[in-house]
Amino acid sequence: MTTSRRTTIAAVIAVASSIALIATGCSSAPSASSNEKVTLTLATFNNFGYNDALLAQYQTLHPNVTIVQNIAKTSDDAQTNLFTKLAAGSGLGDIEAVDGDWMPKVKQYPDKFVDLASAGNKGRYSDWKTAGGTAGSKLIGLGTDIGPEAICYRADLFKAAGLPTAPADVAKLLTGDWNNYYSVGKTFQAAKTGAAWFDSAGATFQGLANQYQNFFEKDDGTVVAATNPDVKAAFQSVLAASATQSAHLAEWSTDWAGGMAKGAYATMLCPAWMLGVIQGDSPAVKDWNIANVFPNGGGNWGGSYLLVPSQGKHTDAAKAFADWLTAPEQQIQAFTVAGTFPSQVAAYKDPTLTGATNAFFNNAPIGTLYIDRAQAVKITPFKGVNYGSVMSAVQNGLTRVEQGQQNVADSWTQVLSDIKALG
Numbered sequence: 001m002t003t004s005r006r007t008t009i010a011a012v013i014a015v016a017s018s019i020a021l022i023a024t025g026c027s028s029a030p031s032a033s034s035n036e037k038v039t040l041t042l043a044t045f046n047n048f049g050y051n052d053a054l055l056a057q058y059q060t061l062h063p064n065v066t067i068v069q070n071i072a073k074t075s076d077d078a079q080t081n082l083f084t085k086l087a088a089g090s091g092l093g094d095i096e097a098v099d100g101d102w103m104p105k106v107k108q109y110p111d112k113f114v115d116l117a118s119a120g121n122k123g124r125y126s127d128w129k130t131a132g133g134t135a136g137s138k139l140i141g142l143g144t145d146i147g148p149e150a151i152c153y154r155a156d157l158f159k160a161a162g163l164p165t166a167p168a169d170v171a172k173l174l175t176g177d178w179n180n181y182y183s184v185g186k187t188f189q190a191a192k193t194g195a196a197w198f199d200s201a202g203a204t205f206q207g208l209a210n211q212y213q214n215f216f217e218k219d220d221g222t223v224v225a226a227t228n229p230d231v232k233a234a235f236q237s238v239l240a241a242s243a244t245q246s247a248h249l250a251e252w253s254t255d256w257a258g259g260m261a262k263g264a265y266a267t268m269l270c271p272a273w274m275l276g277v278i279q280g281d282s283p284a285v286k287d288w289n290i291a292n293v294f295p296n297g298g299g300n301w302g303g304s305y306l307l308v309p310s311q312g313k314h315t316d317a318a319k320a321f322a323d324w325l326t327a328p329e330q331q332i333q334a335f336t337v338a339g340t341f342p343s344q345v346a347a348y349k350d351p352t353l354t355g356a357t358n359a360f361f362n363n364a365p366i367g368t369l370y371i372d373r374a375q376a377v378k379i380t381p382f383k384g385v386n387y388g389s390v391m392s393a394v395q396n397g398l399t400r401v402e403q404g405q406q407n408v409a410d411s412w413t414q415v416l417s418d419i420k421a422l423g
Contacts, residue, residue, distance in 0.1 A: 038314045039066040040321055043093030045078035046071070048144060048304070049334025050325065058324055065317065075099050086112055092309040094318040095325075098141060100303045103132055104383045110135035114308040114315050116142050121323055128380045129343050133305045140307055142326040145340035147271030147302030148373035149207060149294045152278060154195075155362075156287040157266040161191035167364065171293040178208060178237070181295040185245040188266060196247035196265040201398040203251045205238045207269040209391070210299040213379050216391065221384035225394070226419045232412065235394065239401050239408050248402040257281040269294075271301040272341035272370045279360045290364045298376025303343060341370050348374070386422055393418035 044050060055067050070093060072078035079102055085091035086109065098106055106113075117139035124130075125143050133141025151174055155165040163184070164170055173184055185197035198204055209215050216225040225231050242248070247265040249256040259265060261282035268274070270290060278288055306322045308315055324330060331342035332350050347353055348371045356367030381387070397415035400406045406414065 035064055037064055037066075038317050039068060040095065040314060040318055041093040042067060042069045042095045042097075042321075042325075043078065043081070044069060044071050044097040045073070045075045045099075047338045047340075048097060049336075049338035049340050051337050054330065054333050054337070058321060065321070067321070082106075086309070090311055092311055094308065094312045094314055095322050096307050096309060097144070098305045098307050100132055100305065101383070101388060103141060103305060104385050104387060106307070107135035107140070108385065110138050110140055112310055113138070113140040114310050114319055115139060116308060116319055116322060118323065121326070124326075124328075124344050124346065126343070126345060126374075126377070128300075128377065129303070132303070132380075141305030142307075142322050143343035144304045144306060144326060144331070145273070145302070145334070146343045146374060147273055147300050148341065148370050148377060149210075149269055149271045149299045149301055150369060150373050151267055151291045151293055151295075152270035152274065152361075153267045153289060153291060154263055154265075154285075154287050155289050157193055157195050157263060158188075160193045161188045161266070163188060163191075165289075167289055167291050170289075170291040174291060174293045174295070176295070178295045182237075182241040182245065185241060185267075189244055193266075195263055197241075197245035197267060199247050199249050199256060199259065199265045199268050200251050201238045201242040201246055201248075201402050202395045203269055204241070204246075205234060205394065205398055206251075206301060206391075207295070207299055208234050208238065210301055210381055211296055211379055212381055215381050216387055217382055217384045219382050221386070223384075223386050223390060223419065223422065225390045226416050231394070235397065235412060235415070236408060239398065242398075242402060246402065250399055250402070261285060269301070272366070272373075273302055273339065275358060275361065275366065276339050287362075288360065289362050290358075290366070290369060292369045292372055294373065294376065298373060298378060300374075300377045300380055341374070389422050390419055393422075 042050065050069060055069065059065055059067060072081065078097065079099070082092065082096055082098065115138040121142065129143045129146060130139070133139055133143055153170060158165045158170065164173055174181060188197050212230060214224065215228065215231060217223055247259055249259045249264060260278060261284070282288065306326055308318045308322055312318055328342065328344040328347040328350065331344050331347050332352050334340050335342055335353060342353065353367040354371070357363045358366045393415050397411040400411045401408055
């Protein structure tokens with residue numbers, strides 16, 4: 001992945017560096033209901049939706065608890081802090097937020113985190129979300145949000161190309177595999193609107209890669225990216241489409257954000273958290289909409305977890321607080337604050353979510369739409385400790401071709417060399 005989703009959201013939502021909520025008492029005992037005072041530190045990054053009002057609710061329920069939230073500016077800052085202090089053996093928050101893409105590295109150290117499994121949170125999540133937070137026999141991460149994917153599109157550009165513009169019709173048009181998505185792209189490009197069909201090869205490859213269980217690695221962590229024919233086929237097919245259909249704007253770049261506002265591309269892969277990015281980068285555009293569809297079925301990109309480091313002094317109280325923060329009711333509140341889509345399946349029946357719309361996206365029914373997209377996720381990739389490095393090698397290869405630095409064959413040869421160099 002070229003960057004973390006929460007690093008991107010940081011450019012959209014301003015977040016205070018820390019929040020201190022002072023209560024009348026606290027608890028460091030095994031239960032947060034004890035009368036002994038305790039201060040719990042919650043370490044997050046960017047915007048998890050944990051605002052003053054939400055955290056104050058917990059303090060009202062547990063008047064012996066003081067909560068201090070420390071918010072890192074970016075996920076990269078948070079990741080560096082986590083592994084530095086994990087190695088030092090001290091200094092971490094009582095609860096640490098962890099991006100799903102770091103979890104493979106974190107899960108190498110299960111003994112450094114508290115087992116969060118309980119009768120109360122059993123069965124809260126889809127199996128794949130639970131697996132992401134499980135290390136051996138321990139549930140070390142309680143899921144916060146997920147990133148089910150849809151297709152965001154510019155209705156004005158679709159109209160100019162003679163394509164349908166209503167979300168239901170666009171969903172019907174794009175239902176099928178990736179070849180169908182590229183085929184519609186050919187039709188769009190033939191209309192010569194002046195816009196590209198999609199933003200970049202890298203972004204498109206990301207969505208495709210998330211639909212294979214063992215794309216880069218076997219379940220035992222063995223890297224198979226260099227020998228798995230699906231990886232090479234995906235690399236070549238995305239670049240074949242990119243030659244005529246991509247805007248060649250690397251995701252997260254300044255040009256990519258500018259192109260979003262200027263109508264440089266008609267479609268983009270759109271996990272739930274991307275909505276805030278689009279609105280932030282193209283606030284004056286009136287024609288963005290969302291189709292309840294994704295090539296080849298469903299896919300997930302993004303999502304995080306809350307973990308309790310065992311180095312903390314108040315692990316039982318922290319476990320209780322993390323369990324409360326990730327319960328369906330609180331996930332719904334976080335969604336209303338920051339648009340973080342709930343990972344709790346019980347939340348999908350909540351009227352606040354099922355009735356949610358987004359005015360910027362022409363009142364798209366984002367609640368029911370992304371519930372459908374979440375339920376369409378059937379496969380998520382195994383991510384071992386090498387997954388991120390392999391993805392970077394492949395993404396760099398895609399970028400070299402799109403920027404005219406290498407042809408497809410030479411770039412793939414370098415990708416293989418870069419993967420081999422990982423050991």
